[in-house]
Amino acid sequence: MSALEIDDVAVEFATESGPVRALDGASLTVRPGSSVAIVGESGSGKSTLASLIGRLQPGNARIVRGSVHVDGRDVAQLDTRALRELRRTMLGSVPQDPIESLDPTLRIGRQLQLVLRLAGKDSGVPARRALLEGVRIDDPDRVLRLHPHEVSGGMAQRIAIAIAMCRSPRILVADEPTAALDAQVREDVIRLMFEQARATGTTIVWLSHDLPTVARWCDEVAVMYAGRIVEHGPAAEVLGSPVHPYTRALAAADPTRVRQGERLASIGGGPPVLHAEADGCAFAPRCAFADDACSAGRPGPSTLRGRVHLCRRAEALERLEVSS
Numbered sequence: 001m002s003a004l005e006i007d008d009v010a011v012e013f014a015t016e017s018g019p020v021r022a023l024d025g026a027s028l029t030v031r032p033g034s035s036v037a038i039v040g041e042s043g044s045g046k047s048t049l050a051s052l053i054g055r056l057q058p059g060n061a062r063i064v065r066g067s068v069h070v071d072g073r074d075v076a077q078l079d080t081r082a083l084r085e086l087r088r089t090m091l092g093s094v095p096q097d098p099i100e101s102l103d104p105t106l107r108i109g110r111q112l113q114l115v116l117r118l119a120g121k122d123s124g125v126p127a128r129r130a131l132l133e134g135v136r137i138d139d140p141d142r143v144l145r146l147h148p149h150e151v152s153g154g155m156a157q158r159i160a161i162a163i164a165m166c167r168s169p170r171i172l173v174a175d176e177p178t179a180a181l182d183a184q185v186r187e188d189v190i191r192l193m194f195e196q197a198r199a200t201g202t203t204i205v206w207l208s209h210d211l212p213t214v215a216r217w218c219d220e221v222a223v224m225y226a227g228r229i230v231e232h233g234p235a236a237e238v239l240g241s242p243v244h245p246y247t248r249a250l251a252a253a254d255p256t257r258v259r260q261g262e263r264l265a266s267i268g269g270g271p272p273v274l275h276a277e278a279d280g281c282a283f284a285p286r287c288a289f290a291d292d293a294c295s296a297g298r299p300g301p302s303t304l305r306g307r308v309h310l311c312r313r314a315e316a317l318e319r320l321e322v323s324s
C-alpha cells in the first residue's frame with residue numbers, strides 16, 4: 001500500500017476576484033519509507049498539495065475533484081475524531097520557521113514535556129534530554145532552560161525535527177525547512193532529518209526550491225507546474241536528465257544561477273494563475289518545444305525512462321536530441 005496516494009486532485013480557492021485554481025488535476029503516489037521532494041516555482045501549488053495530506057487546506061479552498069489517501073485511508077471521508085487521530089499519530093511537520101511555530105512564552109523543556117505527554121510517552125527530564133540528544137544537541141540541559149527566542153535558527157530546526165519525530169510519524173511533511181540556514185547548518189539539519197526518518201521508516205514529503213540538495217538526498221522528485229505534477233521519478237535522474245521541458249528549464253537554470261539553498265529563478269515569464277481547468281499544456285506558452293497541439297489538448301500521463309511525465313512531445317524531443 002502507498003504511504004500517500006493523491007489522485008487527480010483539483011482545488012480552487014475562492015477569492016474576491018473569482019476562483020484561483022491552485023491544483024488542476026495533480027496526481028502523486030509515494031512509497032512507504034521513501035523521500036519525495038516537491039519542486040517548482042512559487043505559486044505552482046506545492047503548499048496546497050501538501051496541505052491536503054492532513055486536510056489542512058485553508059478555509060476558502062474547495063476540492064473540486066479527486067482524492068487523497070494516507071496509508072490507505074481516504075482523508076476526505078474521515079470524521080473529526082478519525083482526522084484528529086490521523087494527524088496525531090500518522091503525520092509530523094517541520095515548518096519553514098520553527099521559532100514562530102514554538103510557543104514564545106514557554107521554555108523549550110516545558111514544550112518538550114507537553115509534546116511527549118501528548119504522544120503518550122514518558123515526559124520526565126531524562127526523556128526530554130534524550131529527545132534533544134537524539135537531534136545531536138550537545139548541551140541539552142542548557143537548551144531545555146531556554147525560551148525559543150534564545151536559540152539559533154539551526155537549533156530551532158533541530159528542536160522542530162525532534163518534536164515532529166517524537167511520535168515516529170508515518171509521513172513527515174517538511175516545508176522548505178532549511179531555507180534560512182547557512183550552508184553547513186543546513187546540511188547538518190537535512191542529514192539529521194533523513195537519518196531520523198530512515199530509523200523510523202518515516203516517509204518524507206519535502207517542499208523545496210533547492211534542487212542540488214534534493215538531488216543529493218531524496219529518492220524521488222515531483223516537479224509541479226500550474227497545479228499539476230509534470231514529471232515524477234528518481235530525483236537524481238529526473239534533475240540530471242529531465243524529460244519534461246519545464247524540468248529541463250529548471251535544471252538548466254540550476255548549476256549556474258541557483259546556488260544551494262537559493263530560491264529558483266523563474267524561467268522567462270512567469271507561471272500562470274489559473275481560474276479554471278487548463279485546456280492544454282499550461283507550460284506551452286513558455287515552452288521552446290511546443291507546437292499548436294500542445295495548447296489544444298490536456299496532456300495525460302506517459303512513462304519514459306522510468307518517470308511519469310505530462311509532455312506529449314517528450315519522445316519526439318528525445319529522438320531529436322539523439323539525431324542531432
Ligand SMILES: Nc1ncnc2c1ncn2[C@@H]1O[C@H](COP(=O)(O)OP(=O)(O)OP(=O)(O)O)[C@@H](O)[C@H]1O
Pocket residue numbers: 013014015020021022040041042043044045046047048049058060273
Ligand atoms: N488561501 C489562498 N487563497 C487564495 N489563493 C491562494 C491561497 N493559497 C494559495 N493561493 C494561490 O494558489 C496558487 C498556488 O499556491 P501555493 O502556495 O500552493 O504554491 P507554492 O508552490 O507552494 O508557492 P511557494 O513556493 O511560494 O510557497 C497560487 O496562485 C496562490 O496565489
